[in-house]
Amino acid sequence: MRIIRYQDPQGAVRYAAQQPDGSARQIAGDLFGAHEVTSEIAQVRKLLAPVAPAAFFCIGLNYRRHAEEGKAPLPQFPVLFMKSPAALQNPGDPIVLPRRLRSDEVDYECELAVVIGKRCKNVPKDQALDYVLGYTCANDVSARDWQGKWGGSQWCRGKTFDTFAPLGPCLALKDEIPDPSALKIRTVLNGQTMQDWRTDDMIFDVPSLIAFLSGSTTLLPGAVILTGTPHGVGFARKPPVFLKPGDTVTVEIDKIGSLTNPVVEEK
DSSP states (O other), X not given: OEEEEEEOTTSOEEEEEEOTTSOEEEEEEOTTSSEEXXXXXXXXXXXXOSOOOSOEEEEESOBHHHHHHTTXXXXXXXXXXXXXXXXXXXXXXXXXXXXXXXXXXXXXOEEEEEEEOSOBSSOOGGGGGGGEEEEEEEEOOEEHHHHHTSSTTOSHHHHOSTTOEEEEEEEEETTTOSOTTSOEEEEEXXXXXXXXXXXXXXXXXXXXXXXXXXXXXXXXXXXXXXXXXXXOOGGGXXXXXXXXXXXXXXXXXXXXXXXXXXXXXXX
């Protein structure tokens, strides 16, 4: 099943299950608890990010080819950084290039996002997928100048500006994706394919990440894990390619769909 989160004509935020005919039926109850798909057709005024994350746990340098293009050694443990939940952006809404804290090196990163469905801690790797609700597309938008030069050796400043975490277009429940290591993932910028690879190139697969992140740490329902990006990012190109006003960037993942956002400047 694929789930959307949306705003109805009265402004209420609801969930619905997509149907084969293109319609969606409202979901009653708690998406992270007891719920059911009703017969009522969803009236979608605006499509929203499929979840409002309790937290963003983000993994860097998690594809072998991406580590190679950045001339970085393969990590011994997953490289963790965080994004603020306020960085969330909806499908179709703009990625805003920072101007108050200016960046001229804003980059795209297509990523598979994992949504935790149940509170968990110290999860064994062989049970990790039991705690997954589903998967969605993510763009880990990154201001490379703030990430590398001005962030005090931390990545968070360059990764967590407003709108730097687009998610969508839907949440594919885990029955749709029994093996998250067997997906094609790509970024298309202004019609040109920039990243095109497979999730089986991850250094740490999804069960390994959940086991690591839940170690001595509680993961709450709705927590989102961004699992890293493949090679082809803008900063590693010659010459570099950074996002500019007027661009359109799309993240595509097999079995989930396409997440598209325009790019504008902060006013």
